[in-house]
Structure formats: structure tokens, C-alpha cells
Amino acid sequence: MLTQLIIMSAVTYRLVRFIVIDAIFDGPRDKVHGWLFDRKQPWALKVQQGLACNACMSVWMSAFVVWMAILWDVSVKLPIAQWLACSTGALVFAIIIDPED
Numbered sequence: 001m002l003t004q005l006i007i008m009s010a011v012t013y014r015l016v017r018f019i020v021i022d023a024i025f026d027g028p029r030d031k032v033h034g035w036l037f038d039r040k041q042p043w044a045l046k047v048q049q050g051l052a053c054n055a056c057m058s059v060w061m062s063a064f065v066v067w068m069a070i071l072w073d074v075s076v077k078l079p080i081a082q083w084l085a086c087s088t089g090a091l092v093f094a095i096i097i098d099p100e101d
Contacts, residue, residue: 009089012065016057054094062086
């Protein structure tokens, strides 16, 4: 179970980094942020802030990773605990690998 959690945390970290930081998604990221900014609604500002936040994105991405593990029939005991632990593990990876971000 610990090995599975470490792997899922690493996957979560990498997916969050793709969305929040990596240059490969600069164009789509800028378009989404611009579209949200143009809405001028409080909910859009919150979504925009969430998409720019490693900690925020790791919560939602870890939920996706745990859900995919369940769909692929990987034994996931205590999925809610795995979800939160996976998010935390992704943040640990972020701190170790990208201390300046």
C-alpha cells in the first residue's frame, strides 16, 4: 500500500506540474485564465486561483488519480484517505523537487 501511495503521489505531482507550471501548457493555461478573468465573477476568480495553486490542484488531481486507480481495478483501500494522502505526497514531491516554486 505504501508503494502504491508513493507512485500515485508521484503521478499526481507530475500532472499538477503539467497544469500549473510547465511551459508546454502555457498557451492553453493562458487562454483558460483569460476566459475566467473575462467572466468578472467571484466564482471565476476562485477557479482561476485554484488552477494556479499547486496545493489546490493536488487535491483535485489526487482525487482523479485515486478514481482512475479504482477504475483500473487497482486495490485501493480507504479511497478518501488515499486521496488526501496522495495530495499530501504530491506536495512533498513538489517541496523536494521544486523548492523555489
